[in-house]
Amino acid sequence: MGELGQEVCSESFLMDTRAKLFVAGHRGLVGSAIVRKLIESGFENLVLRTHQELDLTRQADVEKFFSDERPKYVIVTAAKVGGIHANNTYPADFIAINLQIQTNVIDASYRNGVKKLLFLGSSCIYPKFAPQPITEEALLTGPLEPTNEWYAIAKIAGIKMCQAYRLQYKWDAISGMPTNLYGPNDNFHPENSHVLPALIRRFHEAKVSGAKEVVVWGTGSPLREFLHVDDLADAVMFLMDKYSDLPHVNMGSGIEVTIKNLAELVKEVVGFEGELKWDPTKPDGTPRKLMDSSRLANMGWKPKISLRDGLIGTYKWYVENYLQ
Numbered sequence: 419m420g421e422l423g424q425e426v427c428s429e430s431f432l433m434d435t436r437a438k439l440f441v442a443g444h445r446g447l448v449g450s451a452i453v454r455k456l457i458e459s460g461f462e463n464l465v466l467r468t469h470q471e472l473d474l475t476r477q478a479d480v481e482k483f484f485s486d487e488r489p490k491y492v493i494v495t496a497a498k499v500g501g502i503h504a505n506n507t508y509p510a511d512f513i514a515i516n517l518q519i520q521t522n523v524i525d526a527s528y529r530n531g532v533k534k535l536l537f538l539g540s541s542c543i544y545p546k547f548a549p550q551p552i553t554e555e556a557l558l559t560g561p562l563e564p565t566n567e568w569y570a571i572a573k574i575a576g577i578k579m580c581q582a583y584r585l586q587y588k589w590d591a592i593s594g595m596p597t598n599l600y601g602p603n604d605n606f607h608p609e610n611s612h613v614l615p616a617l618i619r620r621f622h623e624a625k626v627s628g629a630k631e632v633v634v635w636g637t638g639s640p641l642r643e644f645l646h647v648d649d650l651a652d653a654v655m656f657l658m659d660k661y662s663d664l665p666h667v668n669m670g671s672g673i674e675v676t677i678k679n680l681a682e683l684v685k686e687v688v689g690f691e692g693e694l695k696w697d698p699t700k701p702d703g704t705p706r707k708l709m710d711s712s713r714l715a716n717m718g719w720k721p722k723i724s725l726r727d728g729l730i731g732t733y734k735w736y737v738e739n740y741l742q
């Protein structure tokens with residue numbers, strides 16, 4: 419038994435490289451990193467469908483896909499995702515699409531003999547003023563951050579659905595809660611993306627156009643924890659292999675920075691030489707969101723990529739791939 423009393427998996431996931439595995443959302447930031455890691459680890463039977471090929475909000479289509487393909491493992495990264503502005507502007511999409519995707523995929527996986535499923539939530543599931551660093555036990559202990567409560571409610575429902583299916587059906591569904599992520603294949607939309615890709619794009623465009631200043635949202639005081647998506651993918655493989663228990667698991671780097679320091683770092687990495695200007699009419703969101711990831715650390719996993727190195731690599735990826 420593990421530290422939390424979890425069942426030790428009878429068969430190693432990492433050795434089961436011929437098993438059929440479905441990564442839902444494989445073209446996104448997280449899904450694409452997981453696919454890279456799976457291929458690197460020798461997995462040779464991946465089942466992948468683009469959004470166009472299979473809309474996961476359509477229950478009948480999802481049912482048919484699972485009964486035709488019958489994957490052994492499922493990793494759920496498909497979701498309606500965005501930064502603070504997108505979450506605040508499209509609350510209906512964030513709650514409805516996420517509830518639909520996760521409900522369809524989790525239920526169809528159980529009904530079609532999937533052996534193990536991993537669902538990804540987000541650090542925004544925790545109360546806005548949760549004690550820091552935030553442990554898994556802080557869930558449902560206080561009001562949520564208003565800019566993302568719709569998305570958070572859907573994610574909390576996903577965790578609870580995995581737990582309910584484990585309790586009622588003895589089915590191996592687990593949940594990981596990543597902190598703010600970044601890396602190759604991120605969303606670089608000027609308004610709807612997260613802060614790190616948004617700033618890479620804004621500083622790059624300002625450098626190229628010779629602009630004198632770049633506007634950054636909010637006050638610069640909020641603290642955020644960042645994890646490179648390749649580290650996250652590594653942690654997903656680790657949990658698939660080692661973890662089978664009821665509680666969700668925080669997945670963070672333990673390193674936090676203020677948005678002001680992040681903006682200065684992006685400015686330096688991109689090589690923009692003008693000024694920073696703050697726009698306090700834009701929301702700051704949660705003041706601080708540092709997760710306590712000691713549950714994952716105590717199982718033996720730790721991140722490898724520093725924020726500076728990860729940022730340098732992501733900027734290179736943006737220039738060489740996104741802009742081409």
Ligand SMILES: NC(=O)C1=CN([C@@H]2O[C@H](COP(=O)(O)OP(=O)(O)OC[C@H]3O[C@@H](n4cnc5c(N)ncnc54)[C@H](OP(=O)(O)O)[C@@H]3O)[C@@H](O)[C@H]2O)C=CC1
Nearest residue numbers: 443445446447448469473474475496497499540596598599
């Ligand atoms: N990015 C981050 O900072 C964080 C992400 N997470 C979680 O990680 C997971 C992945 O996020 P991330 O990779 O950033 O998100 P992305 O937006 O990069 O990727 C999501 C993927 O899901 C697909 N998708 C969306 N809707 C549907 C649908 N109806 N049917 C089929 N596919 C669909 C998208 O396809 P298409 O683009 O074609 O619509 C896309 O490929 C999510 O659960 C998210 O909550 C958690 C914490 C932080």
Ligand SMILES: C[C@H]1O[C@H](OP(=O)(O)OP(=O)(O)OC[C@H]2O[C@@H](n3cnc4c(=O)[nH]c(N)nc43)[C@H](O)[C@@H]2O)[C@@H](O)[C@@H](O)C1=O
Nearest residue numbers: 501502505540542566611612613616635636640701702703
């Ligand atoms: C992962 C997480 O992502 C979202 O929460 P968030 O952590 O607030 O994410 P964010 O990256 O969008 O912003 C972080 C901070 O950065 C500031 N900021 C400055 N300038 C820009 C900017 O240009 N764009 C953005 N997006 N933010 C900016 C911004 O004002 C805020 O203070 C959730 O909705 C939720 O979906 C979720 O789970």
